Amino acid sequence: MKNILLPTDFSENSWNAIKYAILFFEKTECNFYLLHVNRLDSLAISDASLTLNETLITEVYTKTTKQKLRNVLKQILKLTPNDNIHKFFTLTDNGSFIESIRKNVNEKQIDCIVMGTKGASELEKIILGSNTADVITKVKCNVLAIPENAAYVTPKEIAFPTDYLLSNNLQVLKPMVDIIERFNSHLRILHISKSKADLNDDQKENKELLEDYLNPNQFTFHHLNNKKVEDAVECFVESRAVNLICMIAKNLNYFQQILFHSKVENISYHVDIPFLVLHEKN
Secondary structure (H helix, E strand, O other), X not given: OEEEEEEOOOOHHHHHHHHHHHHHOOXXXXXXXXXXXXXXXXXXXXXXXXXXXXXXXXXXXXXXXXHHHHHHHHHHHHHOOOOOOEEEEEEEEEOOHHHHHHHHHHHOOOOEEEEEOOOOOOOXXXXXXXXXXXXXXXXXXXXXXXXXXXXXOOOOEEEEEOOOOOOOOHHHHHHHHHHHHHHOOEEEEEEEEOOOOOOOHHHHHHHHHHHHHHOOOOEEEEEEEOOOHHHHHHHHHHHHOOOEEEEEHHHOOXXXXXXXXXXXXXXXXXXXXXXXXEOOOO
């Protein structure tokens, strides 16, 4: 039984992520936890002389939130009227978004967080919304980030960018291997370098360990030279018709251009292709 956390702000973007999650785990027994966090500290008060009763505000917002979550559940039931392997639960919280995510990840023993990304705006072209970026970097839990324009397709082609500077604990890759086995996917292992330098001894050893770990699944190794990591990923994703990009959280510093650089320009995968970011368990 998988435990999946679905943060929602009731936007179209978060609803798209919920739909994606249900289809992605369609044949997997799951407990889905829909969570909305009310950030009471962000409320604007028009009359400075007005003293707000925090308890009253909390009750009002919680009541409104619960009703909205019930409405989301009704939408879900329309999608899966005869679903017997999925159970849905609603959660509300007040205060810090990240602290609430951490708390529920621990309390509900969450296996994966599935959440939407806001993609690029005209004013500030960033790949991930701030909430998604914070969850990926500050919460030790696997995250499946669903871009705003991503429509669900079976992940038959999975790209795995790596610098081969892997941890000795390859069990961090188990969720990715589970996906490969569940969907009979092809894994494309991509190494990107800014120069034509050969792999060092550690990288060569880790590549061999990775190959042993992944056998007998379907995978191939690929190498690209490009000064811009994001351009290399874009080219590879398009040429291979990739459906899912998987990364290890420990490598995010190296691959930060893929997720966190500020100018997306002509990069398209950020609005079309889901990212799975894997964290090592404590």
